[in-house]
Amino acid sequence: MSLNTAPNLARPDDFYEALIEMHRGLDDATSQDVNARLILLLANHIGGHEVLIEAMQRARAGVDPAVSAALAEAA
């Protein structure tokens, strides 16, 4: 099963505000920690290895041309 990038958020604007709000009052280092924990919590909820790998590839594709190329080929 591949990564779903079609619109799937139940409440997009509410989610986005909550994501920023999650960091309210935190310094940069603490924000990093919180983000890391969120990634781990959500990754576990998703569970499937291939989906997680694809998500990480897409995340990295923006900054790594080799990864973008590989993804384009696989498509």
Add this chain to the structure above:
Amino acid sequence: MNPIPAIDYQQQRFMYQPCLEQTRPADAALHPVVVIGAGPVGLVTAIDLARQGIRVVLVDDDDTLSTGSRAICFAKRTLDIFDRIGCGQRMVDKGVGWNRGKVFLREEAIYEFDLLPECGHARPAFINLQQYYVEGYLLEQARQHSLIELRWKSRVSAIAHHADHEALTVETPEGSYLLKARYVVAADGSRSPLRKMMGLESVGHTFRDRFLIADVKMAAPFPAERWFWFDPPFHPNQSVLLHRQPDDVWRIDFQLGWDADPVLERTPERVIPRVQALLGKDAQFTLEWVSVYTFSCVRMDRFRHGRVLFVGDAAHCVSPFGARGANSGIQDAENLAWKLAFVLQGKAPDSLLDSYASEREFAADENLLNSTRSTDFITPKSAVSRCFRDAVLALAREHAFARRLVNSGRLSLPATLHGSPLSSADSAPFHGAMQAGAPCTDAPVLTDTIPGWLLPHLGDQFVAMIFAPPASLSAALLPALVRLTEGGLPLRLLFVSGAQASAEDHTVLSALGDSAVQVQDIEGLVAQRYDGQPHTCYLIRPDQHVCARWRTVDAAALAQALQRATGHEPAAQAAPVLDAA
């Protein structure tokens, strides 16, 4: 317990004596095998070869055993190997057995594990035993074999390759001599002089961190469990590992960080406060040993180079978290010994030795992967890596999924040799772990009504393990089985039955000869662990690894699998390669 006066193995010195090559060079002949290095791996190699009837010369550049604090955690598979070569009980009697561990974050225990949660195994998951005891006991075992000749203070300084042998230049207190052997086993440790002499390298990763290891003698209330701390109050922002050893000696590893000064940190002025912080200011203890180390995860590209086979740390080195160093080296030794013996005895082609390399390179990769992952978790290589590591620890208190990610060491398990060319593929479905390439698991059995274990019935030779009483075999099968037991690749027969042997069973066993034994699967655990339905037949290698299995007893299939398992057949139908775990 044991009233025998204690030998101080760290103080033992062994005698150099001139050898035949030096005293009567005209009589010196070509040796079948020379093993270089009398550490645990070299000693196990020599003993296992001698058990197979092979004469061994074991050379060591020194005249002592290991000193200080080195390998301490010996895994169940290693204990099974020690049992097979005759010294397991001694190791277990002296060692401190353990199965459980705890992981702490700051003051709190966040994770507990049990490495042997099921009953019905002869040995614990681990024993802790100082390396000098292991070597001392192995040496005493080796001395019982007249086929092993030990040469101390014998340093190999050069190697010359010939068409049918290797010629080693050996330096001794009385000058040098040439030692010739058909095969050379290099068990000469992580800095392997022989590897360097042959212009070969071990490649991988060295970790930018330093650890202080201290052997501390004290009476302490801690249980025999592996305890690991992340960021404890007594050693903030670093990790600590605690193991109990025999003789009231505790091994403590303190992570120091890359910037620590290794010379300064070894001094008692630095070490004692760290130990007091862990134990309390009034604790009574003595420092037995202190050293600072860095570690690497590296391996040689290939473990076989013609007539030279590399084993143990000479072939591959791992960081200690997970205890995969000495344990995998000893598994290398048992993988190699029977194969070398078969080749030397003309029972297998030289190419069988290629499977030593491919199987143990595969196992080394598994050990390197696990050790590297543990070390990355304990010593994160970057700020973001540390961020995720700390996030896992923070979540682990409340969430089971995060506890599963905590990696203070994935403790040594023997590799299943997936894709081995010696294995035959399953032609029927089986469930459970005992697939081709797997090391055999233990189970309780009765032999002639005496309670015991399955593993002592396996190993040293090929064994056909048949889940049926002998009387239930068709009469037509018996002559074919007898031929297999008497053939060039001798096979032992082990019958596993639910009930005790009947009179008819005994009749058939006599007809099958000395190489047939029946055991009773008293708790049904053999059948359970091996998915042993009636007439299921397993072919087990001399190193107690599965190489084939069927749902019927078929002598022709057994013969063919034996041929493949000894390198006689091409690997065209080898078991499919699966991902390493």
